[in-house]
Amino acid sequence: MTSVPPPAADPRGFLEALFEAAVARADPMQVLAAHLPPRPEGRLVVIGAGKASARMAEAVEAAWGPCEGLVLTRYGYARPCAGIEIVEAAHPVPDRAGLEATARLLDLVEGLGPDDTVLALISGGGSALLCAPIEGLTLEDKRAVNAALLASGAPISAMNVVRKQLSRVKGGRLGAACAPARLLTLVISDVPGDDPSEIASGPTVGDTSTPAQALEIIDRWSIELPDAVRAALAAAPAGVAPDDPRLAHAETRIIAAPAQSLDTAAEIARAAGCEVRMLGDAIEGEARELAVAQARTAREIAQSLAPGAAPVLLLSGGECTVTRRGQGRGGPNAEFVLAAACALAGDPRIHLLACDTDGVDGADEIAGAYAGPGTPTGEAAARALAENDAHGFFGRVGGQVVTGPTLTNVNDFRAVLILPE
Structure with a gap:
């Protein structure tokens, strides 16, 4: 079993542990x-x-x-x-x-x-x-x-x-x-x-x-x-x-299949004290549009959480797409995270991770990305999104998730963690 840190104490470590467990389920x-x-x-x-x-x-x-x-x-x-x-x-x-x-x-x-x-x-x-x-x-x-x-x-x-x-x-x-x-x-x-x-x-x-x-x-x-x-x-x-x-x-x-891996991550998250909301294992669409929709949902949930409430975790899978507009380096998972981070504008309660379970997001040897309240969301982030340069951006700010070959492939894994105030 993957070692799972507490969600509030180490949000990034928690989300990465869930991703590792989802990948292991499909080995x-x-x-x-x-x-x-x-x-x-x-x-x-x-x-x-x-x-x-x-x-x-x-x-x-x-x-x-x-x-x-x-x-x-x-x-x-x-x-x-x-x-x-x-x-x-x-x-x-x-x-x-x-x-x-x-x-x-x-x-x-x-x-x-x-x-x-x-x-x-x-x-x-x-x-x-x-x-x-x-x-x-x-x-x-x-x-x-x-x-x-x-x-x-x-x-x-x-x-x-x-x-x-x-x-x-x-x-x-x-x-x-x-x-x-x-x-x-x-x-x-x-x-x-x-x-x-x-x-x-x-x-x-x-x-x-x-x-x-x-x-x-x-x-x-x-x-x-x-x-x-x-x-x-x-x-x-x-x-x-x-x-x-x-x-x-x-x-x-x-x-x-993707649903099995998401269920494994959900079980671990519940054991860690989270309320899990499954958004679906077959979600398609433009990565940046899905990101804005999930960021909006996360903000609405954050505003409704009472102090001391259980953290909420949104889980989803499927396969997003990117319509190439610029000449940057990226993939649908990293672009999802970058677009969501821009929409969230540093919201202190929300952390997110999106990765491809094969360890390759787009054509690069990068699984995906993590973003949280400390992720820069100013002009540089907007410029990177316009250029489809999510991998380049997260490489500069330390948000890349790199796994190497995972030797399996059950599609994208997206997790949005919402912590109470």
């Missing part, structure tokens, strides 16, 4: 084995992609022993495995290492028979790591698409519709490639609603989206794409439907 080494059946007879192939996939592979071999397979994860997230090969590649914009590893992964499952078994280990980040463009597109096209999607402010569900239509592995296509082998997919959820077809763009799960929907999303969010991408989308082949016979022997199990 594959703690949760995966309970979802494994007995090791199957016949040939077993383990495949996977995502920020947690190498840790998941490590947990599989801890339970089953050495296995044949290949798993693709982010640079710096590899884990030691006896039989499963771990390949690192770029995230959030794909690179050649991801392209080549995805081709090898497809080769590995080709030609399997009905007596063979594929175990797929999928977690957030797999959309960028699995890179197999449809005919007519290059790696550079896929890189341009990912960069444009990330800067657009579109929600993850919309981004994934576009990604699926441009891929030979996403949207159930990897699952279809495994047929006629039996397929078991273990998933760590990083998307609002925990829909397996959205996690890593659902490589082993049937899909109902269409190229026409992808084009509508591109137009709605004013996403600038190379002409080759639009042409490829217009000619994209039909996807793999949920009732496709190639998925008849496929099963999917979610082994960790």
